[in-house]
Amino acid sequence: MPNVASLANPAVFSRLAARALPWLTALAVGTLALGAWAAFFVAPPDYQQGDTARIMYVHVPAAWMASFVYATMCLAALGTLIWRHPLADAAQKAAAPLGAGFTFVCLATGSIWGRPMWGAWWVWDARLTSVLVLFLIYLGIVLLWQAIEDFSRAARAAAILTLVGAVNIPIVKFSVDWWNTLHQPSSVFRLGGPTVDGRMLWPLIAMGFGFLFLFLALHVAAVRNEILRRRLRRLTLRAADDSAPARPMVLEPAQ
Amino acid sequence: MNWPAHSGFILAAWAIASATLAGMTAATWLDGARLKRALARLEEGTDGRVD
Numbered sequence: 001m002p003n004v005a006s007l008a009n010p011a012v013f014s015r016l017a018a019r020a021l022p023w024l025t026a027l028a029v030g031t032l033a034l035g036a037w038a039a040f041f042v043a044p045p046d047y048q049q050g051d052t053a054r055i056m057y058v059h060v061p062a063a064w065m066a067s068f069v070y071a072t073m074c075l076a077a078l079g080t081l082i083w084r085h086p087l088a089d090a091a092q093k094a095a096a097p098l099g100a101g102f103t104f105v106c107l108a109t110g111s112i113w114g115r116p117m118w119g120a121w122w123v124w125d126a127r128l129t130s131v132l133v134l135f136l137i138y139l140g141i142v143l144l145w146q147a148i149e150d151f152s153r154a155a156r157a158a159a160i161l162t163l164v165g166a167v168n169i170p171i172v173k174f175s176v177d178w179w180n181t182l183h184q185p186s187s188v189f190r191l192g193g194p195t196v197d198g199r200m201l202w203p204l205i206a207m208g209f210g211f212l213f214l215f216l217a218l219h220v221a222a223v224r225n226e227i228l229r230r231r232l233r234r235l236t237l238r239a240a241d242d243s244a245p246a247r248p249m250v251l252e253p254a255q
Numbered sequence: 256m257n258w259p260a261h262s263g264f265i266l267a268a269w270a271i272a273s274a275t276l277a278g279m280t281a282a283t284w285l286d287g288a289r290l291k292r293a294l295a296r297l298e299e300g301t302d303g304r305v306d
Contacts, residue, residue, distance in 0.1 A: 051259035058272035101279045108275075109268040116261045214276060221283050228290040235297045 010227045013087060017224045024217035032210035038203030046200075055113040057204055060188070061211040062105035066134060067169055069099035069215060073141075074166050077159035087223065089155035090230075092162065093145050094222035098215060100138035107135060118182060126175035127183035134172055137165040151230075 039057035046053035073095045079088025110128065111121045122128065141158050148154035171178075176185045187195045194201055259265070 045259070050261070051265060052261045054265050055268040058269055062272065097282075098279060101275055105272045105275050108271045112264050112268040112271070116264050214280070218279060218283050221287060225283065225287045225290055228287070228294060232290060232294050232297065235294070239297060239300060 010087065010230075014224055014227055017220045021217060021220055024213055024220060028210060028213035028217050031206055031213055035203055035207035035210045038206055043200045043203045044197075049117060052113065052116055053200075055109055056200075057207045059106060059109040059113055060204060061208040062102050062109065063131070064208055065102035065211045065215055066099060066106050066131065067172060068212070069095050069102060070134065070138075070162075070166070070169055072219075073099065073162050074169075077162040080155050080159040081163075087227075089151070089159070090223050090226040091219070092141075092155070092158060094219055094226050096138055096141040096145065096158075098218055098222065100135060100142060102211070102215070103131065103135040103138055107131060123182050125181045125183050126179040127172070127181050130168060130172045130175050133168050134165075137161070137168060141165075 035057065039054055043054070043057070045051045073092050076088045076092035076095065079085035080092060107128075110131075114123070115121050141161055144158050144161060145154050148157060173186075175181060176183055188201070188204070196204065
């Protein structure tokens, strides 16, 4: 079993990724299939919202992942700025578009759920607004990586932006407690335990694990892609160097 | 079949979520496949001299 430090070696990481990916993919597909089946055929309709509450089984796991991926990126950002871990910046870069995707799912499904329940596609409520800000931060980080060509400068800038944006994560979590929001308060991760009925809770947890395994599989694959991209860049530069004709040295006469 | 109330909203939410997750998966997989192809071409050209 390799220790954590040896994972810093891209070759070791790529080998481990090749072994882990089929398992993570199978776990993701299995738990998502189980969760989707249970969401439609096992979980009862909500006593107030009826079948519309079945949107919860994609909305809530997406919301959990939106924050979880950001927390992962914060760890990677610390890895870049403090420990200068060789794979930390690759992990951070790979996670940003995935986090943006989960946050988009959270916002879109929440909006679709809000229309029949609240009578509005969108309200400028503290929870919705803070999640929209989270989505914009994700997009900002993705764009920052695209905008700066020098890899180490891009990594440092993205790490700083990620850590500054981390202030929004507790706001997302506690907005429903701090302000009077239209969005309901937490019903799963709360002091005193979940308030969701067990027959609805386990399909929700299954979908949560499905989303988590999917993220892990995609993240491992995306970090491996990042390693390949750097290798490709190195090789392209070397090939360009090798094929460049030797320039004759021209000595300019002194003026 | 008796469709539940708001079934259009339920289907739309699940469809958007599935399409987005499938899109993320496809994008990651295609990126990897493209990079592997490009690397294989380059490594052929450099006779396998890679670090």
